[in-house]
Amino acid sequence: MIISLLSLNYEDLKKQLLPEDKIVLYSCNACVKACGIAGTEKMDKLAEMLISDGYNVIGTDLISIGCTANLIEKRRIDMQKKVMYDAATVVIPLICEDGFEGAEHVFKDKKLIPVAKTVGIGNFTADRGVVLTTPFESTGLALNADGYTISELADQLNLQKEFFDSACEEKQNNKSISLKVNGEIIQTDKGENLLTACLENGIDIPHLCSHNDLSDYGACRMCLVKIKGFRDLAPACCVEVQEGMDVCTVDEELNECRETILELVMASGQHNCLTCAKGIPSPMGACELQGLIRNFGIEESSYDQNIDKLPEDSSSPVIMHDPNKCILCGRCVRACEEIAGLSNIGFVNRGDKTAVVAGLNVEMNQSACAGCKVCIDVCPTGALTEKVLYFSGSEWTPSRKYVEL
Ligand code: FES
Numbered sequence: 001m002i003i004s005l006l007s008l009n010y011e012d013l014k015k016q017l018l019p020e021d022k023i024v025l026y027s028c029n030a031c032v033k034a035c036g037i038a039g040t041e042k043m044d045k046l047a048e049m050l051i052s053d054g055y056n057v058i059g060t061d062l063i064s065i066g067c068t069a070n071l072i073e074k075r076r077i078d079m080q081k082k083v084m085y086d087a088a089t090v091v092i093p094l095i096c097e098d099g100f101e102g103a104e105h106v107f108k109d110k111k112l113i114p115v116a117k118t119v120g121i122g123n124f125t126a127d128r129g130v131v132l133t134t135p136f137e138s139t140g141l142a143l144n145a146d147g148y149t150i151s152e153l154a155d156q157l158n159l160q161k162e163f164f165d166s167a168c169e170e171k172q173n174n175k176s177i178s179l180k181v182n183g184e185i186i187q188t189d190k191g192e193n194l195l196t197a198c199l200e201n202g203i204d205i206p207h208l209c210s211h212n213d214l215s216d217y218g219a220c221r222m223c224l225v226k227i228k229g230f231r232d233l234a235p236a237c238c239v240e241v242q243e244g245m246d247v248c249t250v251d252e253e254l255n256e257c258r259e260t261i262l263e264l265v266m267a268s269g270q271h272n273c274l275t276c277a278k279g280i281p282s283p284m285g286a287c288e289l290q291g292l293i294r295n296f297g298i299e300e301s302s303y304d305q306n307i308d309k310l311p312e313d314s315s316s317p318v319i320m321h322d323p324n325k326c327i328l329c330g331r332c333v334r335a336c337e338e339i340a341g342l343s344n345i346g347f348v349n350r351g352d353k354t355a356v357v358a359g360l361n362v363e364m365n366q367s368a369c370a371g372c373k374v375c376i377d378v379c380p381t382g383a384l385t386e387k388v389l390y391f392s393g394s395e396w397t398p399s400r401k402y403v404e405l
Contacts (some may be wrong), residue, residue, distance in 0.1 A: 001034060001122055001124065002029045002118055003118070003130060003131075003150075004031065004097070004116040004119065005033070005035065005116065005117055006037050006159060006160035006163060006164070008115060008160070009164065010164040013092075017113075019056075020056075020057070021090075021111075022089045023057045023058065023089075023092060023246035024058060024060070024061065024084055024090070024091050025059075025092045026060065026061040026072075027039060027040070027042065027060070027061075027094035028066025028095040029062055029064055029213065029377070031096060032066065032116060035402055036150065036163055037094060037131050038094035038095065039094075039213065040062050043094055046163075046164060046188065059084035061214060065372050065374075066103075067095065068102070069105055069106060071370065073106050076106050084403050085244075086111055089110065089111060091103065093118065094115060097116065098118065103395065107178075119139050119153060119157065119296075120132050120133075121133065121134040122147055123147070125147065128149050129150065130150055131149055132144070133145065139157060151285075165196060175269060176190050177192070177197075177243050178244070179241055179242070179246070179247065181198055181201070181203055188241055191240060193216060193239060194234075194239045194245075194247065197241050198249060202318055205236050206222045206295070206296075208220040208222045208288060208292070208327065209222075209237070209330060213339060214335060215334055216237050217237070217330050219330055220261065222236055222258055222261055224258070225239075225247055226248040227246070228247075233254070235342075236249070262298055263298060263303055265289065266293065266307060268301035268306055269306050269323075269324045270324040271289065271290070271293075273287060273290045273350070274351065278379075278381060289327060290380070290381075305318075306352075310323040311323075312324075313364050315364050316365040316387065318371045318386065319369070320385045320386070324383075325358055325381045326355070326383035328356065329380060330346050330356075331380065332375035332379055333356060335374045335375055340374050342357060342369070344370075348361050356383075373386065380385075
């Protein structure tokens with residue numbers, strides 16, 4: 001993983017902008033996101049901050065791998081993005097220095113503002129987060145097997161510790177909607193969806209198909225909540241917050257619904273986590289489905305197990321597709337369209353024959369897949385995994401069960 005930190009603060013960024021600029025922000029969704037300086041959330045935050053300071057942000061764009069110049073070029077001429085990029089006078093890419101070089105080739109006619117300093121190669125650790133183990137010579141830092149944390153690097157190299165942090169905090173205090181959740185008053189931004197509002201306020205609502213970087217979908221119904229005045233249970237991920245809303249996110253009835261959904265999902269495919277590569281912790285998280293099953297204490301589904309075994313697709317050099325672990329949440333379909341800009345993955349068939357396929361139902365290597373792996377990053381199960389990790393299995397601790405005779 002390439003390690004980058006922010007090289008300037010918000011005030012320095014604003015000094016490079018003019019009130020008449022038409023600004024586009026785009027963000028890589030790979031290493032820099034893990035380093036905490038990119039991704040949809042950070043990009044949207046920066047856009048909102050600039051807008052509230054009177055700047056003209058005309059659009060944002062998320063790109064799966066920002067250091068791939070071809071991918072940026074593709075977005076630049078994509079039918080849906082072309083108008084936005086053509087109109088921009090300033091482009092602020094939230095990408096590493098390598099990605100910035102690519103951007104300079106693609107946006108020759110625009111003013112580009114670099115925001116990141118790339119300092120070397122590192123990896124993700126479960127206890128210390130992202131660490132730099134092999135610094136570039138230019139940093140003057142010694143090799144460090146334990147790795148330098150982002151905070152240590154910021155101190156030693158005079159870089160920013162967090163994403164435009166002081167300005168973000170100001171914005172955080174500027175919440176404008178109040179609602180009641182489980183009897184507690186919380187505040188959030190106008191236009192936010194209820195699921196995000198609750199999660200940001202430390203109220204956990206189980207969810208599967210919803211993802212921060214993707215559009216709302218409302219397929220899995222795990223996030224069902226009760227809202228005063230609503231006749232039915234409502235999916236929190238698809239409900240916009242309203243002033244004074246009164247919400248209940250957890251009670252016996254809701255838990256029963258969620259358990260039933262999980263048991264149906266478990267019965268729908270082969271969710272054997274012992275051999276699944278999604279068991280390995282990573283910056284993108286391990287298997288979300290297994291996490292929920294464990295949290296709800298479900299040992300086995302009370303529904304008949306679907307025993308049909310669908311063929312796995314190992315044709316791609318980087319992606320392993322096991323449709324038996326797919327829960328049809330649609331995250332990969334949306335990510336391929338909304339982040340990679342390819343729309344290469346889609347649904348076929350109806351009812352219990354519905355499946356996710358590549359291209360026109362061909363093997364992955366016969367389709368337009370670019371191998372960007374964004375589908376793997378968002379998949380909440382082991383249906384899409386890194387080929388090199390396939391069958392690597394999850395960590396588990398054996399324990400002895402005593403049976404009374
Ligand atoms: Fe809301 Fe799936 S997370 S319906």
